[in-house]
Each structure stands twice: as structure tokens, then as C-alpha cells.
Amino acid sequence: MKLKFKVQPYQTNAVESVVDCFAEQVNTSGIAYRIDPGVAKNRTEYTQASLLEAHGFKNADIQLTGAQLLANIHAVQRRQNLSLSDKLVSSAGCKVNLDVEMETGTGKTYCYIKTIFEMNKRYGWTKFIVVVPSIAIREGVLKSLEITAEHFTESYGKKARFFVYNSRQLHHLESFSSDAGINVMVINIQAFNATGKDNRRIYDELDDFQSRKPIDVISSNRPILILDEPQKMEGEKTLEALAKFKPLMILRYSATHRTTHNKIHRLDALDAYNQKLVKKIAVRGIAVKGLAGTNAYLYLESIEISKKAPVARIEMEVRQGGGIKRIVKRLERGKDLFIESNELDQYRGFVIAQIDANKDTIEFTSGQVLSAGDATGDVTEATMRRIQIREAIKAHLEKEKRLFTQGVKVLSLFFIDEVAKYRDYSQADDQGEYARIFEDEYEQLKSEYLGELALDNEAYRTYLADINVGRTHDGYFSIDKKTKKLTDPSFKTRGEGAGLSDDVDAYDLILKDKERLLSFAEPVRFIFSHSALREGWDNPNVFVMCMLKHSDNTISRRQEVGRGLRISVNQHGDRMDNPATVHDVNILTVVASESYKDFVGNLQREISGSLSARLRKADEAYFTGRTITTETGVLEITSVMAKQIYKYLLKNDYTDDVDQVAEAYHKAKANGTLAALPSELAPHAEQIFSLIDSVFSESQLPPVGDDRKPKTNPLNANFEKKEFKALWNRINQKAVYRVEFDSSELIQNCIRTLDKELRVTPLTYTIQKGEQANQASYEQLKSGQIFELRETGTEYGTSVHSMVTYDLLGKIAENTQLTRKTIAEVLSGVQTAVFKQFKQNPEHFIAESSRLINEQKATIIIERLSYDSIAETHDIDIFTAGQSKQDFTRASEKLKNHIYDYCVTDSKVERKFVEELDTSTEVVVYAKLPRGFLIPTPVGDYNPDWAISFKEGSVKHIYFVAETKGSMSSMELRAIEHTKIDCARKFFAEINRRIDPEHVKYDVVTSYGKLMEIVGNGETSA
Incomplete structure (x- = not known):
């Protein structure tokens, strides 16, 4: 097996958060300097020493002023919704210390390796040292450098040379200094801050290193230090040792920073879970529980749902020929454990009175209750x-x-x-x-x-x-x-x-x-x-x-x-x-x-503690000054807009009395039932809700499921009904899509659109002048507000230029998935005045051009898309794959018309839809289509929601495939969803073409009522 890597937006964001802190740094590839050749012990060795590379290549100095760096950091922090740093925080003798917070499991090692390549590409820096606290992490970093080498070579067209620092193999250090390419040294802290003889060699003049000190050779390169798990390297001794490397900057990567410097990126436990970047956690807890008046050993493993009645899996002691043995039995309601144990006295009176599959409990006739995971009696370690x-x-x-x-x-x-x-x-x-x-x-x-x-x-x-x-x-x-x-x-x-x-x-x-x-x-x-x-x-x-x-x-x-x-x-x-x-x-x-409750409670407290850096109040002050991205550029939220957002939250009870985001907000968002924003804020709804989500509340914590809660959910008799088989035979057809269009048509459409619609916001900076007030009140002195603003001026356009080198063709080609040749033809065809906007604001030019080209591309895809049926069909096992265990916290009550006993729904809209489908007199059978039922589209596979078979004669369209959405407003459906829905219409049109124009109806519905309008009257919402 070979692990594969792909460019993922969240990792790209982490890389750009670091790299953008140095915007306008001039790209200087390798500053040459004379390497100290050292002193040889004899002529032969001197000759060998003199043959070493005469020149080394060190990292160029940071050319930006402290004010420029801080301004860049603020820009990055604003787009991350992070608190703004009030100054550059120095540490380990270095003035630039950037913190990157990334949750465990999200690929921070990959991110800082990619950052190395991007820093080299944009600014020419080549010398990097990854510092780790242990051998385990060191080996993991080396493995990551090894397995990502080919991936990054494809992306950047170059390789990084990497090695582990070893005081007995200093020839690697010579190459580190003399090589002009990307060089990465991995070193664990024991190699430079421990007191052992081998650990001190880095500071000693070594005969086998031409009487030089390794630390002097390292520091001459002005390396960029990357600290992996920096919370384990915060001792005074370690920080003093790191200063001797004379780092150009220090980048710190961890999920659990203890000391904060200038934090420029956050992907915490909450972000990682919500963006589905890490696994979901489930727990099987075991609680030792004492039942009054007995020494009977019992362990309730789980409750199983069967076609008849729930069954309890209980481990108990049973008398056998060879003695007493503990075995697991499957017992139904009414079973007497005294009899089941072959009459062991400790089980007298233990008769199962009730098995509750919803609460995962059993109750005995004595009134004593056990929950799944409970053990009682002789429970030794x-x-x-x-x-x-x-x-x-x-x-x-x-x-x-x-x-x-x-x-x-x-x-x-x-x-x-x-x-x-x-x-x-x-x-x-x-x-x-x-x-x-x-x-x-x-x-x-x-x-x-x-x-x-x-x-x-x-x-x-x-x-x-x-x-x-x-x-x-x-x-x-x-x-x-x-x-x-x-x-x-x-x-x-x-x-x-x-x-x-x-x-x-x-x-x-x-x-x-x-x-x-x-x-x-x-x-x-x-x-x-x-x-x-x-x-x-x-x-x-x-x-x-x-x-x-x-x-x-x-x-x-x-x-x-x-x-x-x-x-x-x-x-x-x-x-x-x-x-x-x-x-x-x-x-x-x-x-x-430990018990499920104890484990989950402690885990949630630890996660909540790790989110302490998040702001906790959604008040006007929080929203004021935040930035959102619009079609015309970056928009700063004014105090008026902030007040509107705040009032919106208050009006809908989405915040509590202390301005913390309430559970009602998160539930409404999950169910797709959020109240509409005021009209002037509606165009920015997605980003405003993202700002609200950044405010921490306990109800946001990632859910930790009880692993015993999921039940078996087998296919039932409805699956065998002739009506469902007929429906399945009609939709069980695979197809391939074709998109045939003349690239010249796309190029001309893009040129026309860019000429007409491309508007780039010029780079600007604001100059404010003020002076100390003639007199200051006590309150002004206390708050530090003793200066008065006298004059504000703004510089536009030609007076401000980006000094960053951009790969214009490459960036737009990457964003649009078109070839560089196609992009070159588009840009060479636009009007000169339009293209001149690139110099005014390269980043905005690239973003806007990419968006407009993608819109034209999507339009042509839908217009020119067609499907061709193939002989292949879906395997029947897609109905059983993944159904054996499901999370029933989102499941319906037991159903009568569904092909499974239970239906796990994703939203309030779906739950309501299921209730009405199951009670409808017109519906014979229906299915929530399994995840494996996929329709290929140019923007990713699409899985429709429902397949429904109606009673013959009750409606015009007997067979129906439905997609449920809370709203059909184009403002509330993402573009990618629209595209997939349009593709699905063409897919089912192809199926119908082969058999009957009214063969299967596909449409998007917002409710059961809308569904009946369509199937009853033959209308369509297309």
C-alpha cells in the first residue's frame, strides 16, 4: 500500500496563515556566505577541508519592520476570527514567534512540511530545523517527510533534503549549510539541552569537525525553527538553548499550547469535529454497581432489537459439569436467572420483568435495574x-x-x-x-x-x-x-x-x-x-x-x-x-x-478547557470590526451592522442573559430552521453565522456517543414487497456522464464575463494623525485614551503595491481545474484596462477571476452534460452495508412503511417528512436511499434522499425519487447542491428515455405537501 495525499482546503488555510504573515517580503533565494572551513590537524586533512564547499547559503533576513509584521499578523488573525495581538511576542532570543493550533489527527506535520515548501517558493528561505521533544515524534516526522516527498515534488517541482542531527555524523551538517536547496534538519531536544557527553558535543569544538562547534555552523544559517509539541519545550533551559540557534523565526505547532505568543491559526477540537476532519468518538463504559442483598455476578453487555422483542445479552455464572463458569446468555423478558444458572442460589429472585431498548436497561421483578455496561457482584480487577x-x-x-x-x-x-x-x-x-x-x-x-x-x-x-x-x-x-x-x-x-x-x-x-x-x-x-x-x-x-x-x-x-x-x-x-x-x-x-457517564463527563471538560481561548460572548463588541469577504472585497462589520446581528440573536432567543450563544441557536442551525437575517445582512448570511459559531458555548461540544446505543436495524418485510422491487428495478441503473463542449466557447464566455464583471478593490492603507489632549480626565487617563484623532487619510491604488511574486496562471488554473494554456488564452483576451487591475490587488484579482471563470464553467457543464446508461447496476448489499449498527439518537420511532424498522434522519425537515410518509394512505413503501446509491456528477457523487412507491391509481407518478430541503431559495442552497440536483434531473431523464417518459419522477421537495402537489398534478419545480 502507498498512502496518498491530496490538497485539502483546511490544510492550505493553515499554510497560508503562516506564509501571509510575511506578505511583501522580497523573494531572495539563498544569501551566500563564506563557510568557516575550520582548522585541520595535519596537511592531508587541511587539504580535504579546503576542498569543502567554500560558500554556504543562509536564510535572508526578514526585511519587514515590526509594524509591517504586526499589520500582516492582524490581517491573518481577522480572517481567522482570532484576538488581535497587541505586539510581537519575543521568545528564545527571537522576535517572531507564531503559534499554529491544530487538533490532533488533522495533519499538522503535513502542514508544516507544506509550509516549508511554500516559504521557499514565495520568499526563498531554505534552512529549516524541526525540533521535537521525543524519539517517537522524531521518527514520526521522518516518516512524514519520507512518504510526502513525491507528493510535494509533484506540487512544487523540487525535493527537500532531510536528515536527523547526529553529533557522530556531522557531514550532514556540512551539506545542510552548503546546499542551496531546501534543507530540513530534525533534532530532538535531548541533543542540545541534556547534560550527557554526547549531548554536549553540539557546543564543543570537535577534532572530527575541523575544530569547529556544530552550533556555530547551524546558527550561521539563520534557520527557521519549527517546534512540534512546543508545550514540552518551554523550560528555561530549553529556551536558552534554542536562542543559540539564532533563529530567523520560530513556528510552534500543537493542539495544546500552554504559552501563547502570536497565534495566527486555530483549528481546535470543535472546528475539527464540525468540519469532519477527525473521527467521531463513541464510548463503551463499564460501571461497577452494587445491587442490594446479593453477590450474584451479572454483567449487562447490551440490548439487542429482534423482530419479536428486545433481548438482553447478560454474562452470568452457570453451574456446569466441570464446575461454575461465566458465560454470556441471550435472555428475553420473563426469564428466571435462577433457572438459567442451573439453580445457583445467588440468583434466586432475579426474574427479568422489563427490557427497555430505548433506555438500554433491564429491570428485575425485585425492582432493581441494570444499564448496559453495568457489572455487579464479584467484580475483581x-x-x-x-x-x-x-x-x-x-x-x-x-x-x-x-x-x-x-x-x-x-x-x-x-x-x-x-x-x-x-x-x-x-x-x-x-x-x-x-x-x-x-x-x-x-x-x-x-x-x-x-x-x-x-x-x-x-x-x-x-x-x-x-x-x-x-x-x-x-x-x-x-x-x-x-x-x-x-x-x-x-x-x-x-x-x-x-x-x-x-x-x-x-x-x-x-x-x-x-x-x-x-x-x-x-x-x-x-x-x-x-x-x-x-x-x-x-x-x-x-x-x-x-x-x-x-x-x-x-x-x-x-x-x-x-x-x-x-x-x-x-x-x-x-x-x-x-x-x-x-x-x-x-x-x-x-x-x-469507568462508566460511560464519568468518561464522557471528564473528556468533555478537557475539551472545554482546551477551548478556553475562544471568546464566549456574542455581544456588539465581538462583532464590531470583524471582517467578511464579499464579491467586491473585504468588508469590515460596522457598529451598526454589529448591533443588527446582536439584536437578531436577542430577538430569536439565540443568546442568553449573559450574551452567550444558546443551545436553541445550534439546534436551529442543525435542523435548517434558523430565523432569517435582516435583509441588509442576508447576502452575508453564511459568513455571519460562521462568526457566531466561533463564539464558544457548551452546547457546541462534539457529542460523544454511547457505543452500546446503536441497535441492529435489519431490512424488514417491506423490502420484499413487489411495489418496492418494481421501484428498485426502475432506478437501479448506473450511467456515465459526458461533457462535450468546445474549449474556445468557454474561453470566449470567460473573456466577455471578465471584461464586464471583474472589479478589483485596490490595496489601501489608512494614515491617522492625532495628538495628546490639552487636558485629560481621570477616566481618560485610566483607560489610556488621552490622545485625540485629528486627521484621517487613505492611500489608494498606485501608491500601494504588493511585493509578493505571484504565479498568476498557476493559481487560477488550480482554483478552476483548467489548464494553464486555457487560462493564458482567457487572460490574454481580456481588455488591457481590466488586466491592469492585477497590480492593484493581486489576491483579489485571482479570487474574483477564479470565481467568474468557475461560474462560466458550471453553466457550460450543465448545458452540455449528458448521461449514457451502462449495463452495470447497484449491488443489493448497499442496503445492508453500514446498516448493522447505526446511531439511534437521531432515529424515528418504529415504522410501518419503511424498508427498515427505523430511519435515522439528518434534520427536523427529514423527521417531519418521515412521519408523514409513514402515515400516508397513498404510500405503499419507501426507503431512505443508502449511502452506496450514488449518481456520478462533474462536481462529485450525489446521493438522493428518498425512493417512494405510491398506490396505483392514487397519484399520477407512482414511482418517485425525492430530495428534501428545508428551503428552495437560491440564496440558501449552495451552488454545488444546485449543480448536483441539475445533474440528477438529467440522470433520471436518461433512465426515463430508455423506457417511459413518466417512468420515474425526480424532484426536490420541501415538505410532504409539496411532494403530493408534484405527484398528484404532474407539476415540477425544475
Whole structure:
């Protein structure tokens, strides 16, 4: 397998946040300087030394003044909705210190590698040093540099030379200085701030380095320092050491900054979840609960929905011929546990009175209640660990059964305290306690799953059956170099880097062979490792995490779950990040050794604490001065506009008494029922709502689901109805699209549009003059407002120029997905006066030109698009894939006309639609179309919402495919949605053409009433 990388807007934004801080810096490629050749011990060595490159290439100085830098930083902060810095914050002897906050799992390593290439492209800087706090992170950075090399070569046409600093291999340092290309050195802090002999060599004059000090050679290059996890490098000793590198600037990347400098980018836990950039988290908690007057051991695994009545999966003790054994039973209402246990006295009186599938509880006739995940009776630590291991294996197999057909390998990670619990070398087979438990539970669950797998899942059945239990789990720890056996890793217990192991061997397979772990050919699916393995572990396909260890207050739950947040990849190395299905596929299950409520409560508090930098009040002051982007340029929100937004929030109860955003706002937004903004604000609705979203409220916290809540949701008898089969046979047709147009027509349309509509806002700057007041009141002195503004002037156009070098053709070609040749023909055809606007404001010229060209491109696509049917149809298994487990927090009540018992809806509009469909006397059967039913379009695959079959004779159109939207207003539907809907109309027109013009009707509806208008009268909203 080869991991693939693609340009993603959110990562590009992170890169531009850094690079734009230096706008107008002149591109100076490599300032040459004379390298100190050192002093040789003899003539031969002197000759060799003199043959070294005579010149090195260092980073050019930052030419911008402090005021210019701060102005650039403010511009970046405004578009990020960040608080404006009042000054440049110095640290480690450097005046430029930029903080980039990126949530774990969103690819910060990729971002700073891309930033290196972009800084080189725009400004000519070539010397970069990545500083890391541990061996694990160092190995991860090296792996990232290696696997992204080809990707960045394709994007930038050059490669970066990278290496790890080693005081015994200083020839790399010579090349670092003398090479004119991009050079990246990776160094861990122990190499320059520890007291050991090898660590001090960086400051010593070395005979094997021509009597030079490595630190002097490094500092001569004026390197740009990139600190990965800087919160572990904030000690006074480390900062003093970093100053000796004489950095040009310091860029700090972390999800959890402790010290703030000039923060210029934020992608926190809330942003990452809302933008679907990380996995959704689900939890299986286990709570030890005492039931009055009994020692009976009981563990309620889960409640299953069956066709008849809910069934409880309960682990209990059962008398057998060989003694008493704990086994799992599936029990219905009315079952007597005394009888089920073969008359063990501790179960007398335990008769199941009620099984509640909605609350996930069972109640006994005694009135005692157990919830899913509750354990009672003789619950020792060994019992708890066995339950955890079983739950982790169950979660793994459930995910694997669903994801195998999509080519996604599922990995599960167990964190343990010590190797002996997994590998016990005092035993004949080296098996530790956890390894034995794992193999026992795995074999039992494997047999159960093989027996339940449907016949149409033969490929997964074969895969599961063929993997030997002894080969499917392994432990990744340190390896003793003498005995070649696993050993507990040594890791620092205090100070900077506490809890991080510095043993390279512990991470080899995890970090260096991650592609192998992702392949189905590799049998290892369950990984046991040490709890100290925190930062650095970044395999994307961890779907289950199990904490088989005592609570450790030095490791937060956020750090633990962070190891599994990355978006998964399939066997081709493609990210499974389709926005429509990303959180159906990417769900991380955490098996905790505490109750669901306790784990989630603590995790939410940690996430909330990490968002402390977010502003919490949506008042007038917050909105005033913020900027939004319009068709004519950047618009600053005035105090009048800010008051309108504030009153809008108050009027609709979207804020509370202390101006914090209320839950009602977030619910309304999720359901598509937000009140309309005042007419003058409506054109900017999307950006204004984005500003509101940036204000933190507790109701925004990412939901953490209970992994036991999802139920089985099998296809029911409606799926077999002749009316549904007839409907499915009519729409089950695949097609390919063609777009045939003359590129010259597109070019001419673009030229006409640019000549007519392209308007670029000139770059401006404001000059304000003021002086100290003749007299100042106490209040003015206290607030610092003792100066009076006397004069304001604005400079436009020709007096202000950008000094940044732009790849005009490349940028517009990238934005429009057209060739450079096509863009060149368009720009060469526009009027000279129009093209001259480029110099006035290059960024706005590029953005506006791209937008106008894309509009013309979209128009031609729709006009010239056609579909051709092909012989291929959809497999029937798209109805079962992903349906075995769903999040029922958004599910309907049990339905009578749907092909499943339950329907999981995405909005209030859909929930209302389902209620009316299911009670309609005209509807025979309907289905929420599965995610796998996709129509290809030039702007991405499209998944319609509903397929409906009506009673014959009740309506004009018996077979209908519907898309539900809360509004049909063109202002409220995104352009991409419009395009997909237009493409779908042509797709169904092609299907109808082959059979019958009234064969299947497709349309967009806002309600059941609108649907009946269309199917009853034959009208269309097209």
C-alpha cells in the first residue's frame, strides 16, 4: 500500500496563515556566505577541508519592520476570527514567534512540511530545523517527510533534503549549510539541552569537525525553527538553548499550547469535529454497581432489537459439569436467572420483568435495574479487564464486518501498564494474562460472528476464518538488545517530556511500517502497547482503543483518544473522507474502565478547557470590526451592522442573559430552521453565522456517543414487497456522464464575463494623525485614551503595491481545474484596462477571476452534460452495508412503511417528512436511499434522499425519487447542491428515455405537501 495525499482546503488555510504573515517580503533565494572551513590537524586533512564547499547559503533576513509584521499578523488573525495581538511576542532570543493550533489527527506535520515548501517558493528561505521533544515524534516526522516527498515534488517541482542531527555524523551538517536547496534538519531536544557527553558535543569544538562547534555552523544559517509539541519545550533551559540557534523565526505547532505568543491559526477540537476532519468518538463504559442483598455476578453487555422483542445479552455464572463458569446468555423478558444458572442460589429472585431498548436497561421483578455496561457482584480487577477485552474485540468485529467491503482494515489498540501482563517470559508459551484472556475471548466471539454472517458476506467470512488467533495480536514495546525480548520502555518521569519514551525500538513497526499494518495481507489487527505511547503514534486506522491500565492523571483522556482520531484510509491509500459518509465510517470506540457517564463527563471538560481561548460572548463588541469577504472585497462589520446581528440573536432567543450563544441557536442551525437575517445582512448570511459559531458555548461540544446505543436495524418485510422491487428495478441503473463542449466557447464566455464583471478593490492603507489632549480626565487617563484623532487619510491604488511574486496562471488554473494554456488564452483576451487591475490587488484579482471563470464553467457543464446508461447496476448489499449498527439518537420511532424498522434522519425537515410518509394512505413503501446509491456528477457523487412507491391509481407518478430541503431559495442552497440536483434531473431523464417518459419522477421537495402537489398534478419545480 502507498498512502496518498491530496490538497485539502483546511490544510492550505493553515499554510497560508503562516506564509501571509510575511506578505511583501522580497523573494531572495539563498544569501551566500563564506563557510568557516575550520582548522585541520595535519596537511592531508587541511587539504580535504579546503576542498569543502567554500560558500554556504543562509536564510535572508526578514526585511519587514515590526509594524509591517504586526499589520500582516492582524490581517491573518481577522480572517481567522482570532484576538488581535497587541505586539510581537519575543521568545528564545527571537522576535517572531507564531503559534499554529491544530487538533490532533488533522495533519499538522503535513502542514508544516507544506509550509516549508511554500516559504521557499514565495520568499526563498531554505534552512529549516524541526525540533521535537521525543524519539517517537522524531521518527514520526521522518516518516512524514519520507512518504510526502513525491507528493510535494509533484506540487512544487523540487525535493527537500532531510536528515536527523547526529553529533557522530556531522557531514550532514556540512551539506545542510552548503546546499542551496531546501534543507530540513530534525533534532530532538535531548541533543542540545541534556547534560550527557554526547549531548554536549553540539557546543564543543570537535577534532572530527575541523575544530569547529556544530552550533556555530547551524546558527550561521539563520534557520527557521519549527517546534512540534512546543508545550514540552518551554523550560528555561530549553529556551536558552534554542536562542543559540539564532533563529530567523520560530513556528510552534500543537493542539495544546500552554504559552501563547502570536497565534495566527486555530483549528481546535470543535472546528475539527464540525468540519469532519477527525473521527467521531463513541464510548463503551463499564460501571461497577452494587445491587442490594446479593453477590450474584451479572454483567449487562447490551440490548439487542429482534423482530419479536428486545433481548438482553447478560454474562452470568452457570453451574456446569466441570464446575461454575461465566458465560454470556441471550435472555428475553420473563426469564428466571435462577433457572438459567442451573439453580445457583445467588440468583434466586432475579426474574427479568422489563427490557427497555430505548433506555438500554433491564429491570428485575425485585425492582432493581441494570444499564448496559453495568457489572455487579464479584467484580475483581481481573474480571473488569476481561470485560474490557471482550468489549474491544466485539467493537472491532462489528466495525470490521461493516468496513471490510469498503477496503478498510480495522486496527484496535490496547494500552497496558507493563509488558509482563502481555508477555510473561516465566511461562512456557510466553503468554501473559492479557494475551491468554484475549485469545480465549477472541475465539469465542469469532465463532459467534462466523455463525451469524450472512451468506452474501463470503469474502469477509473467509478473511475472518483464515486468520490465526496467535498471529492477529502483537505487542509493540522496547526490545532488550541482549535478550531480544520485549521489555518495559524507559521514559522520563519528571520535567519536560515527562511520560515520553526515548527508545527507538519501541516504535519501529508502528511508525516505520504503518503501511504494512494497514494492509489486509498483514494479519496483525490487535496491538498491545505501553500507556506511555502518546504523541507520535499516528496510524489512521485505529478504530478501537482499550485502556487496560490504572488511571494515570499525567495522561489526559484527550491525549489517549488522540491516538485514534485520524481519518482512516482504504487499501488503495485513499482517505475515507467523503463528507456525506465520513462520520458513518470514521467512529473511534473507546473501551473505558469507568462508566460511560464519568468518561464522557471528564473528556468533555478537557475539551472545554482546551477551548478556553475562544471568546464566549456574542455581544456588539465581538462583532464590531470583524471582517467578511464579499464579491467586491473585504468588508469590515460596522457598529451598526454589529448591533443588527446582536439584536437578531436577542430577538430569536439565540443568546442568553449573559450574551452567550444558546443551545436553541445550534439546534436551529442543525435542523435548517434558523430565523432569517435582516435583509441588509442576508447576502452575508453564511459568513455571519460562521462568526457566531466561533463564539464558544457548551452546547457546541462534539457529542460523544454511547457505543452500546446503536441497535441492529435489519431490512424488514417491506423490502420484499413487489411495489418496492418494481421501484428498485426502475432506478437501479448506473450511467456515465459526458461533457462535450468546445474549449474556445468557454474561453470566449470567460473573456466577455471578465471584461464586464471583474472589479478589483485596490490595496489601501489608512494614515491617522492625532495628538495628546490639552487636558485629560481621570477616566481618560485610566483607560489610556488621552490622545485625540485629528486627521484621517487613505492611500489608494498606485501608491500601494504588493511585493509578493505571484504565479498568476498557476493559481487560477488550480482554483478552476483548467489548464494553464486555457487560462493564458482567457487572460490574454481580456481588455488591457481590466488586466491592469492585477497590480492593484493581486489576491483579489485571482479570487474574483477564479470565481467568474468557475461560474462560466458550471453553466457550460450543465448545458452540455449528458448521461449514457451502462449495463452495470447497484449491488443489493448497499442496503445492508453500514446498516448493522447505526446511531439511534437521531432515529424515528418504529415504522410501518419503511424498508427498515427505523430511519435515522439528518434534520427536523427529514423527521417531519418521515412521519408523514409513514402515515400516508397513498404510500405503499419507501426507503431512505443508502449511502452506496450514488449518481456520478462533474462536481462529485450525489446521493438522493428518498425512493417512494405510491398506490396505483392514487397519484399520477407512482414511482418517485425525492430530495428534501428545508428551503428552495437560491440564496440558501449552495451552488454545488444546485449543480448536483441539475445533474440528477438529467440522470433520471436518461433512465426515463430508455423506457417511459413518466417512468420515474425526480424532484426536490420541501415538505410532504409539496411532494403530493408534484405527484398528484404532474407539476415540477425544475
